[in-house]
Amino acid sequence: MAGVLEQLIRSQNKGEHRDLKAMELEAAKEILAEVFRVRLSEVDEMIQSRFEDEDTGSMGSDDGLWPQEFWI
Numbered sequence: 001m002a003g004v005l006e007q008l009i010r011s012q013n014k015g016e017h018r019d020l021k022a023m024e025l026e027a028a029k030e031i032l033a034e035v036f037r038v039r040l041s042e043v044d045e046m047i048q049s050r051f052e053d054e055d056t057g058s059m060g061s062d063d064g065l066w067p068q069e070f071w072i
Contacts, residue, residue, distance in 0.1 A: 029043045036043075 029040060029047075032038075032043045032046075033040050
């Protein structure tokens, strides 16, 4: 994860003006890949699958999956 933060800092110092949300998403995807020990492409597939499930309404509360969002 330190590598991700270093890249973010370097890109800001070089004057690159990437969209903040895009940078946050990329960092989150890299964290997920590291936590689950999968490739970034697999993280993209997981996210896409989650959106497709939401669109079709196939995700019920009894399916054993974590909720898409939760608040503390």
